[in-house]
Amino acid sequence: MMLSGWGRYPVLSCTARKVRGEADVIKLMASTTSLIARGAGRAYGDAALNSQMTLLMEGSDRILFFDEETGRLTCEAGVLLADILNVFVPQGWFPPVTPGTQYVTVGGMIASDVHGKNHHGAGSFGEYVESLDLAVSDGRTLRCADDENTDLFNATIGGMGLTGVILRATFRMLRIETDLIVQETIRANNLREAFDVLESSLSATYSVAWIDSLAQGDKLGRSVVFTGEHLAAAELPKDRASVPFSAKLPNGRKVPFDFPGMTLNKFSVSAFNALYVGSRRFGRSLINFQPYFYPLDSIAEWNRIYGRAGFVQYQVAFPRESSFEGISAILRTASDYGLGSFLSVLKLCGRQRNSPLSFPREGYTLTLDYPIRARTFSMLLELDRIVDDHEGRIYLAKDARMGARMLERGYPRIAEFAAVRQRFDPDRKMRSLLSDRLGI
Amino acid sequence: MMIASPVLIVGAASDIGRAIAAEYAKAGASLILAARNVSRLEPDVKDLFYRYKADAQLMELDILDEGQREALLGKLTEVPGTVISVAGVLGDEVAAWSSVAAANHIMQVNYVAPSLLLGALANLMAERPGACIIGISSVAGDRGRKKNYTYGSAKAGFTAFLSGLRNRFGSSGLHVLTVKPGFVATRMTEGMALPPFLTASPQQVASSIISAHRKKKDVLYVLGVWRGIMFIIRAIPERMFKSMDI
Numbered sequence: 001m002m003l004s005g006w007g008r009y010p011v012l013s014c015t016a017r018k019v020r021g022e023a024d025v026i027k028l029m030a031s032t033t034s035l036i037a038r039g040a041g042r043a044y045g046d047a048a049l050n051s052q053m054t055l056l057m058e059g060s061d062r063i064l065f066f067d068e069e070t071g072r073l074t075c076e077a078g079v080l081l082a083d084i085l086n087v088f089v090p091q092g093w094f095p096p097v098t099p100g101t102q103y104v105t106v107g108g109m110i111a112s113d114v115h116g117k118n119h120h121g122a123g124s125f126g127e128y129v130e131s132l133d134l135a136v137s138d139g140r141t142l143r144c145a146d147d148e149n150t151d152l153f154n155a156t157i158g159g160m161g162l163t164g165v166i167l168r169a170t171f172r173m174l175r176i177e178t179d180l181i182v183q184e185t186i187r188a189n190n191l192r193e194a195f196d197v198l199e200s201s202l203s204a205t206y207s208v209a210w211i212d213s214l215a216q217g218d219k220l221g222r223s224v225v226f227t228g229e230h231l232a233a234a235e236l237p238k239d240r241a242s243v244p245f246s247a248k249l250p251n252g253r254k255v256p257f258d259f260p261g262m263t264l265n266k267f268s269v270s271a272f273n274a275l276y277v278g279s280r281r282f283g284r285s286l287i288n289f290q291p292y293f294y295p296l297d298s299i300a301e302w303n304r305i306y307g308r309a310g311f312v313q314y315q316v317a318f319p320r321e322s323s324f325e326g327i328s329a330i331l332r333t334a335s336d337y338g339l340g341s342f343l344s345v346l347k348l349c350g351r352q353r354n355s356p357l358s359f360p361r362e363g364y365t366l367t368l369d370y371p372i373r374a375r376t377f378s379m380l381l382e383l384d385r386i387v388d389d390h391e392g393r394i395y396l397a398k399d400a401r402m403g404a405r406m407l408e409r410g411y412p413r414i415a416e417f418a419a420v421r422q423r424f425d426p427d428r429k430m431r432s433l434l435s436d437r438l439g440i
Numbered sequence: 441m442m443i444a445s446p447v448l449i450v451g452a453a454s455d456i457g458r459a460i461a462a463e464y465a466k467a468g469a470s471l472i473l474a475a476r477n478v479s480r481l482e483p484d485v486k487d488l489f490y491r492y493k494a495d496a497q498l499m500e501l502d503i504l505d506e507g508q509r510e511a512l513l514g515k516l517t518e519v520p521g522t523v524i525s526v527a528g529v530l531g532d533e534v535a536a537w538s539s540v541a542a543a544n545h546i547m548q549v550n551y552v553a554p555s556l557l558l559g560a561l562a563n564l565m566a567e568r569p570g571a572c573i574i575g576i577s578s579v580a581g582d583r584g585r586k587k588n589y590t591y592g593s594a595k596a597g598f599t600a601f602l603s604g605l606r607n608r609f610g611s612s613g614l615h616v617l618t619v620k621p622g623f624v625a626t627r628m629t630e631g632m633a634l635p636p637f638l639t640a641s642p643q644q645v646a647s648s649i650i651s652a653h654r655k656k657k658d659v660l661y662v663l664g665v666w667r668g669i670m671f672i673i674r675a676i677p678e679r680m681f682k683s684m685d686i
Contacts, residue, residue: 017630018627018630020455020627021480021483023480059455061487062483062484062486062487063486063487063490063491064483064486064487064490065486065490066490076483083491087490087491
């Protein structure tokens, strides 16, 4: 089966097997010398590709326990976040952390230690995982938690599936009173203003900025900042006063075919950005959580707009001190190349989690995406140098092309991760195209 | 139309069985899941509860075991409102040509055992208003072909059995639905190169079954294209058909 990540680059012919539960995982693990688990396939690059054996986990998707008092949820790793939302939002519960799409699995969220618009206050998803069951390469299933197999637990959170196959996890959900979000939309005319707005929004539960990646000169980094709060039941508007949770389900529109590669050229991206940044309505508004958290989920298969060749997403995180310089330099370089990014996102993150490969760290993270072109890779190499010069790091769940040196420079605790792997997987059974590329 | 509960699913551990369980749970039905080594479905019972607030109980059943079939009937505390048989096995056609045991297994699982079970259940359910029996048969039963005629003939027998059952209860109201899914992407077909436009997902099969159930349909081709394909295949004169390679 030909498989790729969400960026549709690279594509690899893989032996893929559907998994329905723990017994299938154990059996398949014993039958091969190399494998990786794959959730919803939403990592952008090559993290969930293994030509010898890729386990398709989406059929292992049972919800096993939910405590209505504490919000504690136990489920199998293949459960989709979208299903969790459909079942639990109407009951007044929300995931403690959500990435920008709901079409991810719980196993994928743990393996990538995903973060969301509340990272500055709430941290990454791993902070809410109380325990997980991991099938390791020698055939055992190990319970991992803060106080049980602690090293393995921390290495698995953000570990890109390389410590074993996550079978089940328990995490805490958060209480919500309505499914609405009070959104504040604030204009920022340049990068400095965007930073100022994000800094002054630290008390907001959610905050994120969309950047016009092609703006230049004194407009460099102009953005729209969105903050958000869950609406309290007492503040419901009159027409929804008795309806804290509307029964509406997401209704995806599809991109029906691959756009020709030319569609997203400099001018159309620029037009998109100008439209978005230039003509937004600013101020307070009330919106459903779906469009607030998952604006792109309403266009199913939006990854096809980049055409057949696919695209790479480039997400970097800088320490706070070097964030402004690093991000300015990246935006300037990208703008000089004239390769517009369809969606460019800036976020101020909070404290880093105690996991050796966890991506988010205190400081700013910037996300850009670029269709695959000859120039793309040379530009990204230039961006790599800027990242390295400013002590930044690249998000493995997005990456499809960096080299081993960037990994070592960006993740100083990589040796600690390697040591845990050596203990639990001495024969390197757990591997992916990503781990082979990076020599992990 | 209301779905009559409880819904007994025979072969509940299969991919189609699981999808059907979810679909009926979503519709508010209570479930009885019957399968071999049924304790492996305990996580599914929890899932059906937490997702849909559905009540599901497990019953051990090896459909080939006559004693277990009878025991199942004895264990039912109430007459099922709906019975869905997903039991089936594709088997190895070439092996069945030379092995009586292999051929017999395919015939037993696809025809003899489910027919005997559904026949016994029909006797119990005949008087129950709104009752429905659903059998998953196959388009392969529409005409015997060299590639799968052992399986196909068993499914043909099952289709004829369901048709006869429908005719027998036609005036009394017991609804009998014959389902011909065509290709389905399941464990049974994993690794086979199936053309996407002829292949349904287990979820598609389940949702079209519940809608055909509600509409009181007699025969369901899950993907409409199969009705046309099988019409053409049936229409080919035997004289030509016998030398064709399809």
